[in-house]
Amino acid sequence: MSEGGLEAPQRIPLNWQDPEFYDAEAIDAELRRVFDICHGCRLCFNLCDSFPRLFDLIDESETGELDSVSSDGFKPVVDACTLCDMCFMSTCPYTPPHEFMLDFPHLMLRHRAAEHKAKGKGFWDDQLTRTDRNGRLAGMAAPLANWATKTGNGLTRPILEDVAGVDRKAELPKFHSKSFASRAAHGPEVNREAPAAGRKAVLYATCFVNYNNPGIGEATQAILAANGVETVVEYPECCGMPQLEHGDLADVAGRARRVAAAMKPWLDDGYDIIALVPSCALMLKFEWPLLLPDDPAVRRLAEATRDVAQYIVEIAKGEGLAVKPKPLDGGVSLHLACHARAQNIGQKAAEMLRLIPDSDLKIIERCSGHGGSWGIKKENFETALKVGKNAARAAGREGKEYVASECPLAGMHMLQGMEILNGENPDNFHAPPKTSHHPVELFARACGLI
Structure with a gap:
């Protein structure tokens, strides 16, 4: 050998x-x-x-x-x-x-x-991967949807488990009645005097930010506007990571072609592309060109795409930041998402948070175990907790004020693992904070922007 x-x-x-x-x-x-x-x-x-x-x-x-x-x-x-x-x-x-x-x-x-x-896909697997449709429908009745999917709801979660195979113990993301794309129509005023003034970026909203956590997008807009970057928000459709997980390659290729076509006018006008979630950045930068290597529009989009932390670090190292962050009390346990690491760009989320003075960071480079839609399924949830136990253990031992992950689903999953460890051994493992954060949200908070 x-x-x-x-x-x-x-x-x-x-x-x-x-x-x-x-x-x-x-x-x-x-x-x-x-x-x-x-x-x-x-x-x-x-x-x-x-x-x-x-x-x-x-x-x-x-x-x-x-x-x-x-x-x-x-x-x-x-x-x-x-x-x-x-x-x-x-x-x-x-x-x-x-x-x-x-x-x-x-x-x-x-x-x-x-x-x-x-x-083909099973019926319920197919329904769960339709993130755009699900996000739009759930957003129309967000309080009801969030009540029905809440962990501990003894009325609806057993039904969801029996019918759709979603484990009743798995934490599910919440929905917002107003999407990020609709909120972003009136973004923050751009600082035209900042060193990075002249940069222009399209924020590819991603299905998670658009429907589940617009705060990630709003934090990004606030940071970039304060540093002189003009932003617009585009969300033609989901990148297709859920479909990729199920092997539906033709569906993913179709999405790649359509999104690349929608982004072309912005690229022609000199805009950079920023993906707000690492799985989506990985799709645009790597998986789409591997499916369509001879498509010039897909290849051009891949070359123009940046992960959000990657983009902010580029500004900090290039033009410099117009707004200087202040220390965050209590420290951060920062999980580096697998799909961020797979982009081969280095620890950009850690680099970004180290721009905060007196950074108190615990870096966690272990898989959270969630694996997208894989980890919420009944047949996988306990395995997902087992795989992610080392990441949860690292965060639980530290007891930092904040738990952050570039992958919002990974952050949620880690909190569940931390809660289990704390319940089993409260002397050695701290209780988790109430919520996890995307690192860009913490950076915006340190800058006094949210």
């Missing part, structure tokens, strides 16, 4: 429009090739539940090798992958350009794409 490569991992475009991509025998052969290499390496044993499932499957087989494992046992391994990309980006020594050409998460995606092509 060759030694692991030392070069940066390189993603290979997904040949999803070729019938061979969906061929069951070809997929099984590739699964066996990759699983055998993973079995001989095992560096990823503690990243997520896919690898323990794989290694247990092999270790408990007749020969203790892959040759005695039936392919029927592979599906639980595939199902446990949350497409976090951490094995590919940070651990695997055999990613391209190494000759072994391993891309574990995209192989899991290929398997799911073949399943989707053969069977």
Whole structure:
């Protein structure tokens, strides 16, 4: 076996429009090739539940090798992958350009794409992934929707669990009656005297910020306006991460083409693009170009897109900040989201919060375990808590005033893990704060802007 490569991992475009991509025998052969290499390496044993499932499957087989494992046992391994990309980006020594050409998460995606092509999504999985429709409908009756989805509602949550498979204990995001896109029509006044004046940016709202937490977008607008950046808000539609998780690649490609077309006039006019949630930034910057490598509009959008913390740090290091933040009392436990780390841009959220004087940061680089829509399902929720226990443990031991994550769903999930640890061992683990924050919200607070 060759030694692991030392070069940066390189993603290979997904040949999803070729019938061979969906061929069951070809997929099984590739699964066996990759699983055998993973079995001989095992560096990823503690990243997520896919690898323990794989290694247990092999270790408990007749020969203790892959040759005695039936392919029927592979599906639980595939199902446990949350497409976090951490094995590919940070651990695997055999990613391209190494000759072994391993891309574990995209192989899991290929398997799911073949399943989707053969069977489609289940009805309730399909309903849960329709984030734009769900956000619009829930926003029309936000108080009722939030009451019905509240953890502890003994009337509605058992029904949601039985019908849709959403675990009754899983914390779900709240809805707002007024979306961020509609609120942003009258944003804050731009400081035309700031050093960064002249910059222009489109905020890609993302479905979560648009329907569930407009405060993230408003904090971003306030920071950028104070520093001279003119902003507009665009939200053509969801980036398709929920559909990607289910292997619906044609749906994702369609979204990529439509959003790229909607953003083209802004790019022509010199605007930068800012994605407010890391999963969506990852889609625009990396996953869409891998699905449509020959589409110039998608490629151009990818090159122009920045993560929100990345953009603020660029201003701070370039033109400089017009509004200087003041210390935040109590400290911050900052979780670095997997999809932010997978963008290969460094710890931009940490860099941004370190611009705050006397920063008291606890950096947490462990998976929260949530995995998007994966972690709220009844069959996955307990596993999601198990995978995220180390992240919750790190935050619970610190007892900082604030818990923050670039991924809002990860932040919510960590609070649930912290609450469980505190209930089991209150002497060693602090009770969680009432809410988690996006780091941009804390930065805006330190600047006195919200």
